[in-house]
Amino acid sequence: MDTELLRQGGAARRCQPGGRGGATIWLSHYAHRIWYRIHRGDLHLYGHSHGTIPDAPEGMSTDVGVGRWNWRPVTLEKILARLGIVAAGGEA
Numbered sequence: 001m002d003t004e005l006l007r008q009g010g011a012a013r014r015c016q017p018g019g020r021g022g023a024t025i026w027l028s029h030y031a032h033r034i035w036y037r038i039h040r041g042d043l044h045l046y047g048h049s050h051g052t053i054p055d056a057p058e059g060m061s062t063d064v065g066v067g068r069w070n071w072r073p074v075t076l077e078k079i080l081a082r083l084g085i086v087a088a089g090g091e092a
Contacts, residue, residue, distance in 0.1 A: 025042065029048050030046055038060070043060050043083065047063065056086070
């Protein structure tokens with residue numbers, strides 16, 4: 001796993017090979033409507049909103065703060081499962 005973090009415009013970007021086809025995951029404290037490499041299928045994970053912002057309907061973006069996950073840390077596997085459910089039209 002590439003653990004290099006890059007600072008770009010107040011947000012961090014981290015490569016996560018093995019996530020959805022090796023997609024990059026754009027990490028930020030704040031939710032964004034668009035993000036770096038969204039057009040290539042990269043995912044966006046954010047905090048700050050305390051579970052008040054709905055997941056992106058295409059299953060590419062979600063709040064990973066503890067307020068959304070029953071006040072517990074969450075694994076990448078569970079996050080990707082949630083995004084898969086949302087992308088399929090369900091509610092996670």
